[in-house]
Amino acid sequence: MANDSLPSTMATVPGFDPARAGKSAECDGGGAIVGTRYAGREEFAGTLTGEYVDHGDPPWRWYLLKDLVRRPEGYPGDAVWCLAENLFVAGEPV
Amino acid sequence: MGKNPLHTKLCDLLGIDFPIIAFTHCKDVVAAVVNAGGFAVLGEAMHTPDGIAADIKWIRSRVGDKPFGIDLVLPASAPDASTLEQLLAKIPDEHKRYAAYIKEKYDVPDPKGQQALHQWGGLTHEIARKQLDVILDERVPVFVSGLGSPAFMLKAAHERGMKVFGLIGKARQAKREIEAGVDVIIAQGYDAAGHTGPIGTFSIVPEVVAIAGDTPVVAAGGVTTGRHLAASICLGAAGVWTGTLWLASRESDNDMIIKEKLIAATADDTVYSKSVSGFAMRVLKCPWTEEWAKPEAPRVLSSPYQMLLASDYIQAANDHRRADLMFEAAGQGVSFIDSMKPAKQIVNDMVEEALSVFEEITGEAADA
Numbered sequence: 001m002a003n004d005s006l007p008s009t010m011a012t013v014p015g016f017d018p019a020r021a022g023k024s025a026e027c028d029g030g031g032a033i034v035g036t037r038y039a040g041r042e043e044f045a046g047t048l049t050g051e052y053v054d055h056g057d058p059p060w061r062w063y064l065l066k067d068l069v070r071r072p073e074g075y076p077g078d079a080v081w082c083l084a085e086n087l088f089v090a091g092e093p094v
Numbered sequence: 095m096g097k098n099p100l101h102t103k104l105c106d107l108l109g110i111d112f113p114i115i116a117f118t119h120c121k122d123v124v125a126a127v128v129n130a131g132g133f134a135v136l137g138e139a140m141h142t143p144d145g146i147a148a149d150i151k152w153i154r155s156r157v158g159d160k161p162f163g164i165d166l167v168l169p170a171s172a173p174d175a176s177t178l179e180q181l182l183a184k185i186p187d188e189h190k191r192y193a194a195y196i197k198e199k200y201d202v203p204d205p206k207g208q209q210a211l212h213q214w215g216g217l218t219h220e221i222a223r224k225q226l227d228v229i230l231d232e233r234v235p236v237f238v239s240g241l242g243s244p245a246f247m248l249k250a251a252h253e254r255g256m257k258v259f260g261l262i263g264k265a266r267q268a269k270r271e272i273e274a275g276v277d278v279i280i281a282q283g284y285d286a287a288g289h290t291g292p293i294g295t296f297s298i299v300p301e302v303v304a305i306a307g308d309t310p311v312v313a314a315g316g317v318t319t320g321r322h323l324a325a326s327i328c329l330g331a332a333g334v335w336t337g338t339l340w341l342a343s344r345e346s347d348n349d350m351i352i353k354e355k356l357i358a359a360t361a362d363d364t365v366y367s368k369s370v371s372g373f374a375m376r377v378l379k380c381p382w383t384e385e386w387a388k389p390e391a392p393r394v395l396s397s398p399y400q401m402l403l404a405s406d407y408i409q410a411a412n413d414h415r416r417a418d419l420m421f422e423a424a425g426q427g428v429s430f431i432d433s434m435k436p437a438k439q440i441v442n443d444m445v446e447e448a449l450s451v452f453e454e455i456t457g458e459a460a461d462a
């Protein structure tokens with residue numbers, strides 16, 4: 001189960017976007033592979049809870065995606081934080 | 095033919111002679127390519143903020159006022175922040191047994207020191223922000239985000255006179271980043287080394303060109319010759335982004351064993367595998383990737399579990415310089431890497447070949 005907080009001790013401002021709560025979304029995710037000089041892409045699909053956090057300044061926004069219906073094989077949790085601009089929400093223009 | 099087809103809007107944007115961008119982890123390669131009239135970007139994803147500042151200073155001392163770039167892998171998704179012990183405990187016994195079987199079969203020694211991977215802690219958002227702060231403070235001419243959208247920091251970068259490039263693997267991500275205002279979009283196809291997406295270079299480049307408007311599109315994935323450069327221009331790209339091309343260059347600090355492996359390799363010696371990290375990535379085949387591809391192998395785990403499982407093998411292979419075990423990320427264009435040329439010669443050969451291809455097609459020489 002993913003933590004409901006981002007892995008950071010930096011100032012984060014939580015928020016809630018009611019218009020997005022309960023909406024299906026896809027996330028073109030991924031990140032650096034720790035301890036190596038490689039990176040990896042990962043795709044997720046699930047339901048937005050509406051919760052987000054703004055991280056640091058300028059704010060870097062992350063949305064919480066739960067009830068995952070698509071996730072990398074073997075992904076241990078049922079939730080993932082997605083970068084706002086890498087999130088594609090059903091019913092919203094790409 | 096008149097107009098030089100290699101003088102593109104990327105050249106105007108960056109003030110460079112040739113539309114060739116090198117992605118590398120080696121500062122010497124950056125300096126050599128920039129000084130040869132191309133453009134180069136140093137991959138710093140795993141460097142500390144202080145290390146990044148020192149590298150920027152070093153590059154500036156070698157290239158003067160000429161522009162260069164720094165690449166970070168900004169994350170696009172973030173799972174939980176478990177401890178190493180919690181993660182290791184979740185690896186199934188079947189997988190541990192299979193890793194032990196590979197170790198025994200190939201006589202893989204123990205790593206010499208503590209594995210880099212075991213200094214777990216994850217690349218937190220906090221570290222990424224601190225890396226980014228250095229790049230903004232230093233007003234590095236170009237920042238490249240190798241994964242997550244850089245939209246949130248575009249304004250801050252532009253206010254400092256910097257340019258921002260985004261590397262994408264899907265057209266919808268390109269559209270987002272172009273609309274947000276990135277200065278250049280890099281369309282990375284399946285042929286590429288490392289974290290490529292599933293769409294081929296020949297398809298993703300024109301797809302992104304079609305939606306990019308005035309934003310220059312740069313082609314990535316499998317580009318290792320002048321013919322590839324010419325083809326990329328024909329697809330509508332304003333230049334090429336290349337990684338594998340520099341791994342065996344004279345200036346590259348890669349292990350000589352890896353350089354020799356790259357020179358010997360053909361496209362068929364690369365594999366798009368999840369076995370190294372749990373993320374699909376293109377690497378040179380090695381016993382580890384081949385064993386996990388067998389039907390009797392357990393299903394590859396997700397990241398970071400598979401990476402933790404692979405870490406002993408990777409570290410031991412490098413620590414003991416075991417040529418039979420070592421591997422590196424490499425793209426399908428590796429077939430054309432056939433000698434250890436200086437970076438300047440790589441740039442010149444590529445330009446010359448591309449121009450002669452255009453001449454072949456048009457029957458006219460370009461005004462260089």
Ligand SMILES: Cc1cc2nc3c(=O)[nH]c(=O)nc-3n(C[C@H](O)[C@H](O)[C@H](O)COP(=O)(O)O)c2cc1C
Pocket residue numbers: 037038039117137138139165166167239240241261282285286287288289314315316317335336337338339341422423424425426427
């Ligand atoms: C050894 C190696 C490590 C890489 N690591 C990164 C990285 O940290 N960040 C990044 O944006 N791209 C990384 N890449 C991918 C390159 O940016 C580039 O997209 C790729 O090399 C292009 O394909 P090519 O190798 O066929 O030229 C890496 C490539 C190689 C060869």
